[in-house]
Amino acid sequence: SAVISQKPSRDICQRGTSLTIQCQVDSQVTMMFWYRQQPGQSLTLIATANQGSEATYESGFVIDKFPISRPNLTFSTLTVSNMSPEDSSIYLCSVGVWGHTGELFFGEGSRLTVL
Amino acid sequence: GNSVTQMEGPVTLSEEAFLTINCTYTATGYPSLFWYVQYPGEGLQLLLKATKADDKGSNKGFEATYRKETTSFHLEKGSVQVSDSAVYFCALTALYSGGGADGLTFGKGTHLIIQP
Numbered sequence: 001s002a003v004i005s006q007k008p009s010r011d012i013c014q015r016g017t018s019l020t021i022q023c024q025v026d027s028q029v030t031m032m033f034w035y036r037q038q039p040g041q042s043l044t045l046i047a048t049a050n051q052g053s054e055a056t057y058e059s060g061f062v063i064d065k066f067p068i069s070r071p072n073l074t075f076s077t078l079t080v081s082n083m084s085p086e087d088s089s090i091y092l093c094s095v096g097v098w099g100h101t102g103e104l105f106f107g108e109g110s111r112l113t114v115l
Numbered sequence: 116g117n118s119v120t121q122m123e124g125p126v127t128l129s130e131e132a133f134l135t136i137n138c139t140y141t142a143t144g145y146p147s148l149f150w151y152v153q154y155p156g157e158g159l160q161l162l163l164k165a166t167k168a169d170d171k172g173s174n175k176g177f178e179a180t181y182r183k184e185t186t187s188f189h190l191e192k193g194s195v196q197v198s199d200s201a202v203y204f205c206a207l208t209a210l211y212s213g214g215g216a217d218g219l220t221f222g223k224g225t226h227l228i229i230q231p
Binding site: 031033035041042043044045048058092094096101102103104105106107108109 | 147159210219
């Protein structure tokens with residue numbers, strides 16, 4: 001398993017601003033992903049964070065809106081840019097560890113409210 | 116593409132009742148299947164998994180069997196407790212032959228409420 005720390009745990013943001021969420025893992029991991037969970041909804045994959053290269057985005061998500069960095073095997077950031085109330089969600093970092101069989105471990109999430 | 120369909124709740128049961136939450140999937144190849152649980156105010160936790168056909172995953176009294184012929188992975192528990200009240204998510208992923216995997220595809224989640 002892996003212990004995943006996300007910051008901030010929650011924030012209230014103004015429309016038009018940007019916020020960066022940090023994800024720190026206590027061990028080196030192969031795969032890192034960012035998910036969004038809108039209120040009362042399921043989890044939607046935003047992108048795969050690739051170490052040392054550009055993230056791979058899912059349909060409906062673009063780099064200009066959700067820039068992602070992954071400088072090493074234990075750390076990643078997700079920025080939510082030019083926020084609107086529709087971006088109010090929980091954003092979750094998840095990781096797959098070495099030799100894993102597909103299961104992912106999740107951070108506690110960052111709950112963003114955009115006014 | 117991959118997709119997961121699960122019964123939507125809320126599902127309300129009395130304590131000690133038998134639980135079944137249905138989950139069916141669509142995927143290319145042979146995915147790995149998972150059940151995750153989200154307790155109130157907590158993060159998402161892996162409950163159980165199965166990586167090939169006819170495998171049975173089990174944990175905390177919950178079970179699910181990977182049924183390739185019916186593309187299903189139904190979650191069951193013989194006697195539920197109030198502490199089982201949570202949201203349950205069925206999920207799948209495809210493993211790469213050289214290691215690694217896609218991100219998980221989740222169902223919509225089933226809110227389970229157990230009354231004393």
